[in-house]
């Protein structure tokens with residue numbers, strides 16, 4: 001009898017739990033920061049995030065680095081603290097060489113990209129026309145998703161950072177964005193065998209800024225827009241100041257609009273650089289103090305919001321214990337969280 005009552009109660013509660021879970025996801029609006037393992041190992045980021053209105057922490061840089069941290073005692077404590085404060089955790093990873101190990105070139109060079117001279121090379125990325133390459137990448141992405149679960153069901157396995165793509169006769173018809181999307185679609189199918197709610201990023205950045213046209217995203221692929229080629233002392237709407245390689249800040253917004261014709265705006269995330277101490281330091285320690293342009297940041301948030309973007313995060317790499325000891329009043333963290341919570 002007791003068992004029967006328990007079953008009845010469970011059958012009544014379960015739909016409520018599922019509804020609550022779906023509702024929680026639909027109400028989730030990311031206010032995030034992305035940090036390296038060293039930042040997470042040395043500074044108490046779950047507490048810092050909680051105190052500053054930041055609800056999502058993204059780990060970075062490679063799957064191997066993050067997995068070592070994740071499974072360490074410090075990593076387990078980090079996960080516990082994030083649960084305690086209700087902070088979501090995701091992993092924003094430069095992943096291609098972990099997904100298709102370079103040493104497999106000797107075994108089958110056709111899995112790797114062809115350069116402009118018609119030679120196969122293991123330097124970057126892969127051949128997206130190789131079924132074997134895609135199978136390998138997808139199964140490795142599944143492995144990392146299983147071991148580095150994202151509590152917000154948002155996964156990020158990026159191609160090699162701004163690097164060349166395959167130019168073999170089959171791949172040459174596809175742009176960098178389209179080649180990326182072919183890989184991402186395949187990875188998402190594999191990851192969903194483990195996490196049916198999984199979604200996966202299409203990173204628009206450098207050569208993948210133009211929207212893909214010949215390849216369509218599967219349901220569950222979301223746009224991640226990273227305007228790396230921008231000035232941080234001018235708002236994104238600025239079209240007067242020159243920015244190398246891209247023209248001006250506002251050109252980024254043209255690419256963003258173009259991508260939002262292909263990817264749903266509801267799930268799109270902006271990965272910006274307002275708090276990126278590593279960028280300000282030329283990616284070399286010792287870190288400089290963040291040059292903070294609060295007005296530019298708030299103007300950019302207003303611009304993104306006007307385009308109906310609800311998920312916003314930024315690199316904050318190099319904000320480790322040494323950084324906070326050297327520059328002990330990071331007032332911009334509160335300004336950042338406050339503007340996004342509104």
Ligand SMILES: [Zn+2]
Nearest residue numbers: 127166168171
């Ligand atoms: Zn190819």
